[in-house]
Amino acid sequence: MSRTRLVFSGSGGQGxxxxxxxxxxxxxxxxxxxxxxxxxxxxxARGGATRADVIISADNINYPKxxxxxxxxxxxxxxxxxxxxxxxxxxxxxxxxxxxxxERKVEARQRxxxxxxxxxxxxxxxxxxxxxxLGALIGLTQLVRVESILSVLETRLPAEVxxxxxxxxxxxxxxxxxxxxxxx
Amino acid sequence: MPSxxxxxxxxxxxxxxxxxxxxxxxxxxxxxxxxxxxxMEHLARxxxxxxxxxxxMEDEIASMCAIIGASLTGRKVLTATSGPGFSLMQEALxxxxxxxxxxxxxxxxxxxxxxxxxxxxxxxDVNQARWGTHGDxxxxxxxxxxxxxxxxxTVEAFNMAETYRTPVVLLxxxxxxxxxxxxxxxxxxxxxxxxxxxxxxxxxxDYHPYLPREDGRLPMSDFGxxxxxxxxxxxxxxxxxxxxxxxxxxxxxxxxxxxxxxxxDSIARYKAYYLEDARTVMVSYGATARSALHxxxxxxxxxxxxxxxxxxxLWPFPYDIVGEACGRAKQVLVVEMNMGHICAEVxxxxxxxxxxxxxxxxDGVFISPTDIRQALRLIAGRGV
Numbered sequence: 416m417s418r419t420r421l422v423f424s425g426s427g428g429q430g431x432x433x434x435x436x437x438x439x440x441x442x443x444x445x446x447x448x449x450x451x452x453x454x455x456x457x458x459x460a461r462g463g464a465t466r467a468d469v470i471i472s473a474d475n476i477n478y479p480k481x482x483x484x485x486x487x488x489x490x491x492x493x494x495x496x497x498x499x500x501x502x503x504x505x506x507x508x509x510x511x512x513x514x515x516x517x518e519r520k521v522e523a524r525q526r527x528x529x530x531x532x533x534x535x536x537x538x539x540x541x542x543x544x545x546x547x548x549l550g551a552l553i554g555l556t557q558l559v560r561v562e563s564i565l566s567v568l569e570t571r572l573p574a575e576v577x578x579x580x581x582x583x584x585x586x587x588x589x590x591x592x593x594x595x596x597x598x599x
Numbered sequence: 600m601p602s603x604x605x606x607x608x609x610x611x612x613x614x615x616x617x618x619x620x621x622x623x624x625x626x627x628x629x630x631x632x633x634x635x636x637x638x639m640e641h642l643a644r645x646x647x648x649x650x651x652x653x654x655x656m657e658d659e660i661a662s663m664c665a666i667i668g669a670s671l672t673g674r675k676v677l678t679a680t681s682g683p684g685f686s687l688m689q690e691a692l693x694x695x696x697x698x699x700x701x702x703x704x705x706x707x708x709x710x711x712x713x714x715x716x717x718x719x720x721x722x723x724d725v726n727q728a729r730w731g732t733h734g735d736x737x738x739x740x741x742x743x744x745x746x747x748x749x750x751x752x753t754v755e756a757f758n759m760a761e762t763y764r765t766p767v768v769l770l771x772x773x774x775x776x777x778x779x780x781x782x783x784x785x786x787x788x789x790x791x792x793x794x795x796x797x798x799x800x801x802x803x804x805d806y807h808p809y810l811p812r813e814d815g816r817l818p819m820s821d822f823g824x825x826x827x828x829x830x831x832x833x834x835x836x837x838x839x840x841x842x843x844x845x846x847x848x849x850x851x852x853x854x855x856x857x858x859x860x861x862x863x864d865s866i867a868r869y870k871a872y873y874l875e876d877a878r879t880v881m882v883s884y885g886a887t888a889r890s891a892l893h894x895x896x897x898x899x900x901x902x903x904x905x906x907x908x909x910x911x912x913l914w915p916f917p918y919d920i921v922g923e924a925c926g927r928a929k930q931v932l933v934v935e936m937n938m939g940h941i942c943a944e945v946x947x948x949x950x951x952x953x954x955x956x957x958x959x960x961x962d963g964v965f966i967s968p969t970d971i972r973q974a975l976r977l978i979a980g981r982g983v
Contacts, residue, residue: 436779443608443781450608452779477893478968479778479886 418472419558420481423548424498425490427465430545435467437567438549438559442471445563451479464494471558486556487523488548489515490531509552526555528590534583543583550587561588605784611775612637614746614782615679615705618753620645621785622792624703625674628654628665630684633717634773635707638679659684663691663704670700671830673795673821675757679705682724683714685731692766693732694832696855699809699817701760701795703753705769707776708885710963719963720773722885725940728768729914735852737859739866740768740914744888746782749775751790752868752911758793759866763858764817770913772936774886774965795819800826809851810837815858860915867920868911873899877906880925882945883934884910886965891934893968894975913941921948930978931955936966 421438423431432454439450454467468481483503488510489495495515502508504522512529530547534540546568553561561584568580607617615638619627627642639655646653652669656662659680666676680688685706695702708724710716724731728740739759743749749771756767798818800806802825811817820826829839834851836842859866872895874880879898883891888909898905908924910917925931925945931954933942939957946952958974960966973983 439779440608444603444606447606449781450779453774453777476780477889477896479774479780479889480965480967482967482969 418470418476419486419556420484420503421469421471421486421488422481422484422498422501423467423469423488423490424494425465425488426463426493429465429490430542431465431488431490432467434545434549435469437546437564437571438552439469439471441559441563441567445566446559448472448559449474449476451476453479464491464497466494466498486552486558488552490544490548492516507555509548509555511548526551526591528587530587530590533586533590537586538579538582540579543579546580546583547587547590550584551591552587553584554588554591605786607782607784608779609746609782610637610777610779611746611749611771612679612707612777613641614749615753615769615771615776616641616645617782617784618750619677619703619757620649621750621787621790622754622757623675623794624677624757625651626653626666626669626676627651627678628656628662628669628676629678629680630656630659630662632659632681632684634709634776635679635681635684635705637776638705638707642677659687660691663688663695666702667691667695667698667700668822670695670702671819671822673797673819673824675701675703675761675795677703677705679707681707681709681717682711682721682727685724685727689727689731689733693734693736695766696732696736696738697832698830699764699855700766700830701764702766703756703760703769704766705753705771708770708772716963718773720886720936720965721961721963722770722772722887722936722940723938724770725913725935725937728770735856737765737856738768738914739763739765739859739912740770741868741912742770742772742885743911744775744885744909746775746778746780748911750782750785754790754792755868758791761793761795762816763862763866764819765859768914770885772885778886797821798826802826807837808839809835811854815854863915863917863919866912866915867917869917869920870907870909870911871924872907872909873904874906874908874924876904878904878929879906879932880928880930881905881907881932881934882910882921882925882941883907884913884941885935887934887936890966890968890971894971897968910941916941916944916948918944918948921945925949925955929954932958932971932975932978934958934966934971936960 425431439452442448442450485506506523710721743752806826808828833841895905942957
């Protein structure tokens, strides 16, 4: 494995920062990889486009920010408009079908998944939207093992909410397997 | 490979907390301020569990005064703040210098002056750490670029505070403070700890709080314990009582400065990357050293003889070490996020200061390898 650079973007409260931390933590604590996570603070963290950067690598990481992500996740239209132009050619763009309308082609694999709607339909709690996204991302990329994410969730969360988080993660995985490349 | 139970994935501010706990911190007083607040939040939870004391004070002036008092009673003490709070601490910091009270002050730097840029990176407090309090004095200031080193430098800060009976400033920055990365928790005993040197003078026998031993060190007596003595910010004699006797005054100021400046080599901490044959040497510290190292390694892959001197001790400035590392270089590039605090010292360390260039950013945006490469092209006369 070489080096994967990710940007998770959305609006404050959607849990993109939490998702970034969970992914990076799973890579470091469960798979013995190196990872660095940074995020935008200040005004962007309170509404507006929120952004969290993660780099995962088999070796040590110096510069900790992401200029051109291999993997870009956008959970709002605003985040999509702001960050779609920075994706690395050949990368992966994952968006939520309800919140983001794809406006132009970028030189990347594009996957639009009904993550939010599926979470509301199957689980009914928007709070696990970010975990569903993480499940879809793992399904599409195999960046870390699903068990690694689950194990981190079990360590961090109170026992009573582990079940719906597991459900959301599995829902995301299922969505990723039904995904077809967008026909331009 | 370290066992899993010792691997952490944490913020730099938490790495600082882990280091402080490892060093044996027993008392924390502070006032929350971005980007240092996580240090306080974590200690609020963890310190009382270990029998330590945590107090949120009314402001940073009081915080500094509280840790000075707690240290005098024999405790290892810490406070944490950012630029605006560090400004408020300067008066009491000078008191700790004068009264020779061991303490550790963390400043997680953000953009200044004044309340400046609360959530963004700067390294603009380097000279404030050196000269923020008034009067001639010496100070120790340490920094780090990654969480393993944040931990180690925090332990070193406590050790140096005890060894030299002085305040030690940990000058971190927003990027290192907030970033999350891997850190391996050292085993107890893996990093040696320096404990308080206490007097062997028994109760009922005169104790001279400011009479140095032959090796220059001053054993302490826990304030409020068996000895009565005076502590003052005025020039003072061996009893701790105020004195304006020129001989006493001169002796004390020389002692305060010499105990640190004469030990520059023992206090100096730094990392050398590819310096043996380097023609271009970068000097950097804190988060910016990560961007500098990124560029150095990519230049090396292209066969270019770049090297990096990463400073971890900023004060007392290690002029000889910098002179040695940079003396043979064709050019020296100082990468920092201020208007040239360390660049000026590097120039003082070198006979040919014309070869020293500052590569910086002042807008709160973390300097990137691209920024550095662009500066390299400008310095080489090739334009952007």
